[in-house]
Amino acid sequence: MNPSQKTPLKIGMIGLGTVGQGTYKLIQRLPQLEVVAVAVQNLEKERGIDDLDTSLLTLDAHAVAVHPDIDILIEVAGGVEGTKELLEAAIQAGKHVVTANKALIAQHGTELFALAKKHDVSLLFEAAVAGGVPIVTPLKMGLASNQIEEIAGILNGTTNYILTRMMQDGWTYEDALDKAKALGYAEADPSSDVEGFDAAYKIAILAGLATGHWVNVKDMTVEGITPITPREVDYAKQFGYTIRLVALARLKNERPDVRVHPMLVPNEHPLSSVHNEYNAIWVRGDAVGDAMFSGKGAGELPTASSVMGDVLAIVADLEAGNAKTAVGMVLDLKEPAVLQPIGETTNRYYIRMTTADEPGVLAALGTAFGNAGVSLESFLQLPNPQNNPHTSLMVVTHIAQESSVQEALSAIRSLASTQAVDCVLRVL
Amino acid sequence: MNPSQKTPLKIGMIGLGTVGQGTYKLIQRLPQLEVVAVAVQNLEKERGIDDLDTSLLTLDAHAVAVHPDIDILIEVAGGVEGTKELLEAAIQAGKHVVTANKALIAQHGTELFALAKKHDVSLLFEAAVAGGVPIVTPLKMGLASNQIEEIAGILNGTTNYILTRMMQDGWTYEDALDKAKALGYAEADPSSDVEGFDAAYKIAILAGLATGHWVNVKDMTVEGITPITPREVDYAKQFGYTIRLVALARLKNERPDVRVHPMLVPNEHPLSSVHNEYNAIWVRGDAVGDAMFSGKGAGELPTASSVMGDVLAIVADLEAGNAKTAVGMVLDLKEPAVLQPIGETTNRYYIRMTTADEPGVLAALGTAFGNAGVSLESFLQLPNPQNNPHTSLMVVTHIAQESSVQEALSAIRSLASTQAVDCVLRVL
Numbered sequence: 001m002n003p004s005q006k007t008p009l010k011i012g013m014i015g016l017g018t019v020g021q022g023t024y025k026l027i028q029r030l031p032q033l034e035v036v037a038v039a040v041q042n043l044e045k046e047r048g049i050d051d052l053d054t055s056l057l058t059l060d061a062h063a064v065a066v067h068p069d070i071d072i073l074i075e076v077a078g079g080v081e082g083t084k085e086l087l088e089a090a091i092q093a094g095k096h097v098v099t100a101n102k103a104l105i106a107q108h109g110t111e112l113f114a115l116a117k118k119h120d121v122s123l124l125f126e127a128a129v130a131g132g133v134p135i136v137t138p139l140k141m142g143l144a145s146n147q148i149e150e151i152a153g154i155l156n157g158t159t160n161y162i163l164t165r166m167m168q169d170g171w172t173y174e175d176a177l178d179k180a181k182a183l184g185y186a187e188a189d190p191s192s193d194v195e196g197f198d199a200a201y202k203i204a205i206l207a208g209l210a211t212g213h214w215v216n217v218k219d220m221t222v223e224g225i226t227p228i229t230p231r232e233v234d235y236a237k238q239f240g241y242t243i244r245l246v247a248l249a250r251l252k253n254e255r256p257d258v259r260v261h262p263m264l265v266p267n268e269h270p271l272s273s274v275h276n277e278y279n280a281i282w283v284r285g286d287a288v289g290d291a292m293f294s295g296k297g298a299g300e301l302p303t304a305s306s307v308m309g310d311v312l313a314i315v316a317d318l319e320a321g322n323a324k325t326a327v328g329m330v331l332d333l334k335e336p337a338v339l340q341p342i343g344e345t346t347n348r349y350y351i352r353m354t355t356a357d358e359p360g361v362l363a364a365l366g367t368a369f370g371n372a373g374v375s376l377e378s379f380l381q382l383p384n385p386q387n388n389p390h391t392s393l394m395v396v397t398h399i400a401q402e403s404s405v406q407e408a409l410s411a412i413r414s415l416a417s418t419q420a421v422d423c424v425l426r427v428l
Numbered sequence: 429m430n431p432s433q434k435t436p437l438k439i440g441m442i443g444l445g446t447v448g449q450g451t452y453k454l455i456q457r458l459p460q461l462e463v464v465a466v467a468v469q470n471l472e473k474e475r476g477i478d479d480l481d482t483s484l485l486t487l488d489a490h491a492v493a494v495h496p497d498i499d500i501l502i503e504v505a506g507g508v509e510g511t512k513e514l515l516e517a518a519i520q521a522g523k524h525v526v527t528a529n530k531a532l533i534a535q536h537g538t539e540l541f542a543l544a545k546k547h548d549v550s551l552l553f554e555a556a557v558a559g560g561v562p563i564v565t566p567l568k569m570g571l572a573s574n575q576i577e578e579i580a581g582i583l584n585g586t587t588n589y590i591l592t593r594m595m596q597d598g599w600t601y602e603d604a605l606d607k608a609k610a611l612g613y614a615e616a617d618p619s620s621d622v623e624g625f626d627a628a629y630k631i632a633i634l635a636g637l638a639t640g641h642w643v644n645v646k647d648m649t650v651e652g653i654t655p656i657t658p659r660e661v662d663y664a665k666q667f668g669y670t671i672r673l674v675a676l677a678r679l680k681n682e683r684p685d686v687r688v689h690p691m692l693v694p695n696e697h698p699l700s701s702v703h704n705e706y707n708a709i710w711v712r713g714d715a716v717g718d719a720m721f722s723g724k725g726a727g728e729l730p731t732a733s734s735v736m737g738d739v740l741a742i743v744a745d746l747e748a749g750n751a752k753t754a755v756g757m758v759l760d761l762k763e764p765a766v767l768q769p770i771g772e773t774t775n776r777y778y779i780r781m782t783t784a785d786e787p788g789v790l791a792a793l794g795t796a797f798g799n800a801g802v803s804l805e806s807f808l809q810l811p812n813p814q815n816n817p818h819t820s821l822m823v824v825t826h827i828a829q830e831s832s833v834q835e836a837l838s839a840i841r842s843l844a845s846t847q848a849v850d851c852v853l854r855v856l
Contacts, residue, residue: 026573026715126570132716134570141744142554142562145454145736270722273701287454287733288560288723294698295719305715308573316569322750 008034009315012070012095014061014086015077016040018184019100019127021048022304023074032315039064039077048300065090072314074307075099076127084108091115091123096318098310100127100303106201110214113331122317124310129202130155130279132302133295134309139209139283140331146285148210151249152428155202157277157297158186158193159225159245163262164275166233167242173228185277185298195224196245196260203247206281207258211251213337215258221342223261232423235352235394236264239378242272246428255340264350264396264427271428343403348377348427350396351409356417357384357391364415365393372408374400390419396427436462437743440498440523442489442514443505444468446612447528447555449476450732451502460743467492467505476728493518500742502735503527504555512536519543519551524746526738528555528731534629538642541759550745552738557630558583558707560730561723562737567637567711568759574713576638579677580856583630585705585725586614586621587653587673591690592703594661595670601656613705613726623652624673624688631675634709635686639679641765643686649770651689660851663780663822664692667806670700674856683768692778692824692855699856771831776805776855778824779837784845785812785819792843793821800836802828818847824855 011027013020016038027033028051035053039061043054058064065073065086073090077083080103087104090097097116099105105112105125116123126136130153139148154160158180165176177194180186192198200222204215225245236243241264250257265272270292274280279297284290296302355361369376380394397405405424412418439455441448444466455461456479463481467489471482486492493501493514501518505511508531515532518525525544527533533540533553544551554564558581567576582588586608593604605622608614620626628650632643653673664671669692678685693700698720702708707725712718724730783789797804808822825833833852840846 022715030573133719134566137565137570138562141741142565142737143733144740145458146733270701273698285733287450287729287736289727289730291561291721291723293719293721296717299717301715302717305571305574305713308715309570312572313569317750320750322745322748 008032009072009318010034010036010070011311012036012064012067012073013038014064014073014075014083016047016057017076018300019303019307020076022300023076023307024049024052026301026304026308033311036069037064037067061086062089065095066093070095071318072096072098072311074311075101076307078103080104080107084112087112088115091119091121094119094121096122096314098124098127098307098314100125100307102128102198102201102205106204106217109205109208109331110333113333117332122314124313125205126310127303127306129205130281130293131157131295131297131299132305133279133281133293133297134306135206135281135293136209137309138293139206143283143285143288143291146287148283148285149250149252150284151203151206151210151251151281152271153199153203153206153247153281154244154271154274154279155199155247155281155297156193156245157279158190159199160274160279160297161185161277162194163225163228163243163245166228166230167237168275170230170233172230173226194226196222199245199247200260203249203258203260207249207251207256207337208333209331210249211256211337212332212334213256214333214335215256215337215339219339221259221261225262227423228262229423232352232425236350238380239264239350239394239396240267241265241350241427242267243425244271244274246271253340256337257340257345258337259342259345262425264425266428269428343401343406345402346399347402348397348399349405350394350423350425350427351421352423353393353412353421354390354419355393356419357389358417361417364417365412368411368415369397369408371411372404374404374408436460437500437746438462438464438498439739440464440492440495440501441466442492442501442503442511444475444485445504446728447731447735448504450728451504451735452477452480454729454732454736461739464497465492465495489514490517493523494521498523499746500524500526500739502739503529504735506531508532508535512540515540516543519547519549522547522549524550524742526552526555526735526742528553528735530556530626530629530633534632534645537633537636537759538761541761545760550742552741553633554738555731555734557633558709558721559585559723559725559727560733561707561709561721561725562734563634563709563721564637565737566721567634571711571713571716571719574715576711576713577678577680578712579631579634579638579679579709580699581627581631581634581675581709582672582699582702582707583627583675583709583725584621584673585707586618587627588702588707588725589613589705590622591653591656591671591673594656594658595665596703598658598661600658601654622654624650627673627675628688631677631686631688635677635679635684635765636761637759638677639684639765640760640762641684642761642763643684643765643767647767649687649689653690655851656690657851660780660853664778666808667692667778667822667824668695669693669778669855670695671853672699672702674699681768684765685768685773686765687770687773690853692853694856697856771829771834773830774827775830776825776827777833778822778851778853778855779849780851781821781840781849782818782847783821784847785817786845789845792845793840796839796843797825797836799839800832802832802836
């Protein structure tokens with residue numbers, strides 16, 4: 001499978017962090033590729049590469065992007081505005097580009113694709129979506145004849161690791177996050193992961209691939225996992241669910257419903273068995289039916305594996321002497337999608353409340369749900385410890401519109417018997 | 429994502445059975461494609477297509493293969509020798525070819541790829557491996573930088589449906605097979621499915637993709653599911669396993685270990701949760717780690733989805749004016765792989781025996797296993813119904829070499845206390 005040719009193709013790299021080091025190692029295996037320049041932020045830093053040629057390192061990223069010798073630029077540095085300018089410079093200089101940068105592709109993909117098209121170069125980004133899991137190419141090519149109706153993904157390894165530890169071992173959020181940092185899954189500032197934005201960029205890219213319309217993350221509902229407590233985890237188990245941060249794209253309507261938030265995933269659903277740092281993408285197409293892709297969503301070599309898949313696709317094309325690459329076919333994203341407002345979406349809901357333990361409470365709650373047109377699928381009241389004047393109630397609703405559920409909750413909050421609506425989670 | 433161009437590309441089809449009808453329907457969605465001729469075996473047969481243009485049908489498959497107007501030939505008829513000649517004629521006439529024919533690619537892929545390379549046309553076969561599941565392209569491209577160490581697949585929907593019904597509903601093999609036929613999963617003559625050859629062709633193709641060496645199905649150990657009885661199914665459940673027909677390729681050794689046989693799959697393994705007509709491919713690569721791909725392995729539209737993925741890749745390439753297609757990169761399979769003989773492979777084993785219910789039997793069995801160097805992981809003797817002089821014993825071994833296990837079994841069979849070695853299954 002490894003293409004062979006006499007003159008090695010020349011690679012420039014921007015970034016030599018975790019993914020960059022993995023990429024460098026994989027390139028070293030391939031005699032047909034040669035790294036000629038690597039832009040870093042610190043020339044002195046120790047890198048986990050045995051035979052790193054430090055003479056290739058430079059602080060000047062722009063010089064690497066437009067380096068006269070390079071055929072392909074690999075960008076694994078992250079960052080948005082400054083990095084965008086670097087990629088633009090590379091594309092304008094006729095370089096093919098491979099990037100793992102989800103924020104950049106989600107925010108500026110449309111402009112970058114148009115520029116790549118103009119300059120007849122490839123711009124590939126398999127590693128930007130789910131680490132090592134090949135999903136971009138299957139969506140662009142293998143499933144291209146399908147109308148993609150729905151995508152549900154676990155797209156962030158950090159939060160999935162945290163939720164797995166909370167579910168399986170009863171850890172607190174804080175303990176699980178600390179362990180994720182120690183293992184290198186979570187960054188020093190984990191906010192993009194735990195607040196859902198990392199997953200949001202990824203599902204925006206997938207929804208764009210599936211619909212041909214750019215999806216703006218700013219228009220999406222994005223909720224993170226910080227409100228999840230061990231108590232919710234316990235109750236979810238009792239109801240037969242696993243809690244996961246789900247990135248969802250429901251695409252059958254004219255206005256796509258694209259969002260990221262924690263959900264209760266039924267134990268029968270294939271996404272419920274995706275544990276630890278694994279990612280998975282469940283896709284429903286009108287021809288293929290249900291398909292699922294899973295694997296490691298982060299880490300040095302898994303993500304580098306996806307970067308190198310893109311690089312080798314470009315290599316194959318260059319070796320074939322092709323004018324343009326089919327897989328590198330720059331995306332032609334049409335005008336931004338107008339998303340369905342969250343209030344109009346329909347879901348099942350899990351709701352936990354604290355109420356007075358006294359006659360009439362159940363009737364009042366039933367009236368509040370009923371008036372809003374929300375019907376209940378299951379209901380659980382836990383036995384009340386002695387002398388506690390309040391009790392915990394859990395309900396799971398049938399499918400209901402979000403705005404109706406909010407209407408019911410607002411009525412419930414105004415009841416004298418309600419101490420608190422503690423937690424509301426949507427159900428997959 | 430749908431490429432658009434003024435003149436539709438012309439398609440010829442050989443075969444209009446289940447997959448052919450699905451393919452025809454998907455082509456009708458795409459204005460840039462036009463079916464101009466379809467070879468069938470019976471012009472009068474009713475087809476499940478509403479607006480079929482029957483004037484396109486012909487009995488002359490060769491005329492379709494070399495039809496002067498067509499750009500792409502889709503072969504979904506099956507068959508080996510005669511079909512090979514048709515594809516050769518098409519390739520020699522400069523047609524790009526997409527086929528779903530696993531037996532043909534597994535047996536004659538090397539020659540056909542060489543011919544396609546010579547004539548600079550694409551020969552794609554995504555639909556030949558796992559119905560709707562995109563796996564060929566990810567293996568060829570996305571995971572191309574990996575050394576693929578192991579592939580374990582559920583690659584036959586018919587047998588997986590039968591085993592699922594036996595496991596979940598306690599059906600007999602015969603009842604489950606009848607139902608599979610009624611649902612259209614099994615053919616009138618199901619021998620290629622139930623005896624494992626359909627899965628064997630598919631894993632041979634995948635092992636060839638992963639290693640670059642052609643794998644001859646005739647060199648593989650291929651065992652089907654006909655020996656599986658409801659009794660084994662019950663015992664497997666008690667031990668915490670699911671029975672699945674597993675297609676295995678262990679590729680770390682110099683001599684690949686490639687085979688198909690039923691296995692006990694531990695309930696924790698992701699393949700154990702692949703039910704009914706679903707297929708799945710679990711892959712371990714040295715960079716990506718574990719990844720899994722699953723979806724519907726058969727059926728009109730899922731398989732047609734894969735056929736059309738290949739067709740659209742060719743379309744994208746033709747529209748780009750490319751000399752050669754990167755994805756259609758004809759495989760360059762090197763000399764045939766010399767496979768590891770089954771006796772040298774290592775596995776865990778489940779063994780069920782019927783023995784005399786008398787003192788000394790356990791010691792004799794222990795000696796037989798011990799002398800052969802096979803150690804046991806678990807052991808179960810079921811309570812013996814009154815007045816039955818024989819008892820059922822089940823053991824699961826630790827990892828052992830197949831030849832050692834056969835040596836132990838041969839000693840056990842020669843014991844006076846042994847009535848029968850009823851079942852031997854390898855454990856994943």
